[in-house]
Amino acid sequence: MASFSSLVLPSISLRRSSISTCNLGFRNEISRISLENLDRGGGVFMSVAVGSQTTVVDDALFKDYKLSHAFLFPGQGAQAVGMGVEAQKVTVAAELYKRANDILGFDLLDVCINGPKEELDSTVLSQPAIYVTREVTSLAAVEVLRARDGGQAIIDSVDVTCGLSLGEYTALAFAGAFSFEDGLKLVKLRGEAMQDAADATKSAMVSIIGLDSEKVQQLCEAANQEVDKADKVQIANFLCPVISGGLKGIEAVEAKAKSFKARMTVRLAVAGAFHTTFMDPAVSRLEAALASTELRTPRIPVISNVDAQPHADPDTIKKILARQLTSPVQWETTVKTLLNNGVEKCYELGPGKVIAGIVKRMDKSADVDNIGA
Known part of the structure; x- marks a missing residue:
């Protein structure tokens, strides 16, 4: 699988139409990042200085993307006592739970495996639990897939991803937009802010x-x-x-x-009226957390819940994640986007087959599989 810390992007000159490529090591090589709102077809651009080179990333970088294989991640409401048990058989997956415990300050795996259900259903716990479990089961599922004949080729060919509501954070982490730890911190804050908003009304x-x-x-x-x-x-x-x-x-x-x-x-087993104005009190808290979090251009397109489009500009992605709290989920349009763009195969990662069922309901001929772990 391609490295999450390195991405090949087109280098676009503002004065010339010629396009070349350069390799950007986002963790170590970027010396300066500035955002410019350029009046160029309404696009948002990110200017990245790497040594003496400047690369401009258009938010519409993925507009004409080609796709073949998609990874799909479920959201909150999919939690169940006992989730995460199978993932413990995969060493790298088990390690993620240990890292999560250090960030969250409690034994997340114990709550996932033993409950009680009422505690797991609380937004404060269920959002980190699902994020970690989806992240963990995605890694475990990758290993399951890798063991199949031709599995490695499929893994390498995954070129688009998306997630339902909370699952969008897992999709962004899979695409390398932020680290596992940063994603978990965001989800923890998101869950706390949404729980407070839900408790208010x-x-x-x-x-x-x-x-x-x-x-x-x-x-x-x-x-x-x-x-x-x-x-x-x-x-x-x-x-x-x-x-x-x-x-x-x-x-x-x-x-x-x-x-x-x-x-x-x-x-639904959720705390309140998500994706409506009932969540307005949570928006400013999430915006503040996003502002202090490093986001990178995803290595592959991540289809947004808000507008069913992929975005490349980190600042735009942050704004969309904040809007997601109060915006209806455009999941139907998201799935149609994948199908209409000719996706050959979809994989739902983790326990359950809710998303796979949705895809098949929209297109009975769609090739969709569930990779459990």
Whole structure:
């Protein structure tokens, strides 16, 4: 697998259209980084000085990317007591848990394996738990894949990644945008800030089974007619789909769902109304943490939850991660982006087959596999 600390990027002259390549060792060789907002088709550019050379990275660097194999990472709500057990059989994976314990200040693996479920479901614990477990199981899954005939060739061919909500952080770490440790610190802060926002107002999320997004929007509107403004609901994920909002609004949705011909509703194991304005109090805290974190241009495209586009500029990625807290997850558009761009094979990394099921539901002919660990 390619090194996360080195990336080959096009060197673009602002005065000439010629393009050359240079190797950027982001950890050791960058002597100066400055962000320039250049009025060039609305793009954002990162000017990087390496010795006497200057390389300008357009945020649209990955706009015309070609893809063949994709790694997909699940998000919060996928946690379960017992996760992480199999990953302990892989030495490098077990070591990640030890490193995580030092950062978090508690035995994360013990909570993952033994629970209790109520503790694991709290946003403060579940977000770091899922991040670490997804990171760990991705490494373990890579080893499982490597042992297969032709597995190494598949690993080397992974050229795009994305993650559902919290899973976007794992995708960015996999793509080398930040280190495992920095990603965990961000997720820890994110979880704490979101938990505080959730504690401030009673809110929840519920998945609606058997309705398309248009019907779900109508369901939201019907529920909102019966509750105060503070309890109103909205779609937080257009594919599953998931509704997020005040507790009374969610209860109204659950009561009305059958009349809209929904097959069933499933309350998600999360602390509050994520991906809505209920999370506004958490945004400034995450922005401050992101501002002090080193982000690098991903080595491969990472499709954003906010706009279903890959971004190359670290400053833009930071802004998008902050916006993600209050923005609906564009997972349907993200999956369509992969399918429409001709992805040949998708791999869901870790236990469960939720994302694989979503991909197959959108395209029955899609080649998608789950790599458990």
